[in-house]
Amino acid sequence: MQQLFLDPLRFEFMQRAMLAAMLVGIISGVMGTYVVTRGMAFFGDALAHSVLPGVAAVFITGNTAPGALLLGGLVAGVLSALGIGILSQGRRLGEDTAIGIVFAGMLALGIALISSTRSYAVDLAHILIGNIQAVQGEDIVLMLIAGGAVLLFVVALYKELLVISFDPTLAKNLHLPAEGLRLALLVALAVTVVIGVQVAGVALVSALLVTPAATARFFAKRLHVMMIVAAFLGALSGVGGMYLSWHLSIAPSAAIVLLATGLFILAFLFSPRGGFIPSLLGRNSDIV
Amino acid sequence: MTEQGKSCNWALEINDLTVAYNSKPALWDVDLRVPEGVLLAIVGPNGAGKSTLIKATLDLIPRAAGSIRIYGKPYRQARNLVGYVPQRGSVDWDFPTSVLDVTMMGLYGKIGWFKRPGKKERELAMSALEQVGIAHLAHRQISQLSGGQQQRTFLARALVQDAQVYFMDEPFAAVDAVTERAIVNILKELRERGKTVIVVHHDLQTVRDYFDWVALLNVEMVAVGTVYEAFTNDNLRKTYGGRIAGIGAASGAIDVTSTRDSAEYAEVGDAV
Ligand SMILES: Nc1ncnc2c1ncn2[C@@H]1O[C@H](COP(=O)(O)OP(=O)(O)OP(=O)(O)O)[C@@H](O)[C@H]1O
Numbered sequence: 001m002q003q004l005f006l007d008p009l010r011f012e013f014m015q016r017a018m019l020a021a022m023l024v025g026i027i028s029g030v031m032g033t034y035v036v037t038r039g040m041a042f043f044g045d046a047l048a049h050s051v052l053p054g055v056a057a058v059f060i061t062g063n064t065a066p067g068a069l070l071l072g073g074l075v076a077g078v079l080s081a082l083g084i085g086i087l088s089q090g091r092r093l094g095e096d097t098a099i100g101i102v103f104a105g106m107l108a109l110g111i112a113l114i115s116s117t118r119s120y121a122v123d124l125a126h127i128l129i130g131n132i133q134a135v136q137g138e139d140i141v142l143m144l145i146a147g148g149a150v151l152l153f154v155v156a157l158y159k160e161l162l163v164i165s166f167d168p169t170l171a172k173n174l175h176l177p178a179e180g181l182r183l184a185l186l187v188a189l190a191v192t193v194v195i196g197v198q199v200a201g202v203a204l205v206s207a208l209l210v211t212p213a214a215t216a217r218f219f220a221k222r223l224h225v226m227m228i229v230a231a232f233l234g235a236l237s238g239v240g241g242m243y244l245s246w247h248l249s250i251a252p253s254a255a256i257v258l259l260a261t262g263l264f265i266l267a268f269l270f271s272p273r274g275g276f277i278p279s280l281l282g283r284n285s286d287i288v
Numbered sequence: 289m290t291e292q293g294k295s296c297n298w299a300l301e302i303n304d305l306t307v308a309y310n311s312k313p314a315l316w317d318v319d320l321r322v323p324e325g326v327l328l329a330i331v332g333p334n335g336a337g338k339s340t341l342i343k344a345t346l347d348l349i350p351r352a353a354g355s356i357r358i359y360g361k362p363y364r365q366a367r368n369l370v371g372y373v374p375q376r377g378s379v380d381w382d383f384p385t386s387v388l389d390v391t392m393m394g395l396y397g398k399i400g401w402f403k404r405p406g407k408k409e410r411e412l413a414m415s416a417l418e419q420v421g422i423a424h425l426a427h428r429q430i431s432q433l434s435g436g437q438q439q440r441t442f443l444a445r446a447l448v449q450d451a452q453v454y455f456m457d458e459p460f461a462a463v464d465a466v467t468e469r470a471i472v473n474i475l476k477e478l479r480e481r482g483k484t485v486i487v488v489h490h491d492l493q494t495v496r497d498y499f500d501w502v503a504l505l506n507v508e509m510v511a512v513g514t515v516y517e518a519f520t521n522d523n524l525r526k527t528y529g530g531r532i533a534g535i536g537a538a539s540g541a542i543d544v545t546s547t548r549d550s551a552e553y554a555e556v557g558d559a560v
């Protein structure tokens with residue numbers, strides 16, 4: 001039994017991968033709370049795809065400096081987030097339309113860049129499904145810095161972000177710069193997505209945002225509680241998923257997301273509040 | 289408290305306000321002067337621009353023309369004096385937050401950046417919740433509130449803002465008689481404390497009982513004044529066109545002078 005847990009930890013790359021999966025799980029869980037409560041799942045997914053040109057540009061220039069991929073993705077992700085934010089400001093375009101345009105354009109640009117290289121297929125696969133075992137110590141340091149900045153942002157501006165998420169009109173009535181805060185939140189989401197891409201890949205990173213937070217919603221009646229629960233579930237899925245992937249020899253990103261999905265299904269079926277089965281039995285507790 | 293106030297005594301002064309959505313005017317050259325300490329109802333048919341008037345006044349949507357003054361100051365300098373109760377449907381009531389949290393949001397402007405609401409804020413919020421009669425629900429998640437309780441939560445949030453001028457968009461929409469009474473009492477209490485309350489209102493039957501001023505709006509301002517002066521059938525007809533119903537049957541206590549031709553409407557009113 002003990003062996004089951006210690007076995008993968010013999011390897012340094014696995015230790016690093018687990019640490020990275022845990023960090024990403026925590027930060028994505030916290031930021032995912034905004035994604036779920038503000039109905040931004042599409043935005044999260046789109047952002048993940050729009051980091052592609054940044055990552056691809058680093059790939060084809062052959063820059064192997066640690067953190068280069070992260071920085072490339074960050075530039076593309078933040079630019080996309082700002083682009084979507086500005087396009088959708090003041091109802092000029094619906095937000096989903098703005099997202100659709102930016103996301104498809106950036107994705108196409110990324111594919112164009114990658115397709116100009118010879119190792120096209122391998123690179124694309126790594127970007128799409130993540131390459132967590134390749135995470136270096138420097139990457140972890142960068143994740144800590146970027147993730148720490150995101151968490152600091154959420155903690156420092158917790159009440160302001162709460163108002164703009166729940167009632168943007170009140171935010172304006174209270175003198176809060178609602179548009180500025182919204183853009184800042186989009187940028188923080190972009191940072192989260194970019195550090196998540198290394199772990200889960202472009203294709204699956206939005207699941208890290210959405211699934212643990214959606215699960216947490218079954219258990220939390222206040223936003224900060226939802227954040228803590230989602231962070232815990234994210235970390236659990238990250239670390240647990242790495243073990244699953246090791247013992248079953250499956251792709252780590254898939255294992256992490258499958259575990260998170262499994263937890264969601266359990267909560268969906270059995271949570272005392274809003275759970276499917278308790279509601280069939282007429283036993284949903286009315287929390288006061 | 290009557291019409292002859294000097295200009296700086298107006299709690300709210302709107303001049304030549306025009307607002308257009310996609311170049312189609314929703315409000316046209318609207319003037320509105322409201323003295324301190326009155327309850328004013330804004331009435332008018334659906335799409336008359338009532339919500340638009342409030343949103344434009346609060347700088348929530350752009351104005352094509354016009355100026356807004358609160359106690360003689362431009363809105364930007366007087367925001368602290370203004371409280372807003374939006375239409376209930378304007379937020380997501382499934383949001384994971386509690387009644388107390390929502391109430392405390394009214395204080396966020398005063399708490400300042402980065403700081404957390406503390407004991408003092410919680411006490412203020414609790415006493416506002418007591419005022420609106422839902423202190424026992426303080427820790428309940430807002431998704432588990434009835435429509436009337438949601439409306440009371442919004443009202444409590446506005447109360448903690450401790451504004452001078454309140455704007456409320458249809459606070460009586462879809463609430464039961466008990467809640468309606470409770471809300472009316474709060475409005476009257478606000479008035480006693482010298483506050484000015486501007487309410488978008490749909491029920492013409494209760495205008496006389498609840499309000500002392502009325503503004504009749506249909507894209508243009510048809511009439512503004514005390515209920516006695518302005519709430520006449522003539523003005524109602526101008527505001528609602530032929531579609532008016534219900535006013536004649538409002539109550540037995542209708543003032544004869546201002547309902548000279550109420551008989552025409554009584555018929556329709558009785559049918560409602
Ligand atoms: N965001 C918007 N974009 C375009 N047109 C709008 C918008 N909001 C309102 N309108 C239009 O402006 C006009 C006034 O709308 P408003 O919401 O102010 O009416 P209202 O008097 O509050 O109506 P109701 O009694 O139905 O609440 C309507 O014709 C409406 O269709």
Ligand SMILES: [Mg+2]
Nearest residue numbers: 338339340457
């Ligand atoms: Mg309206």
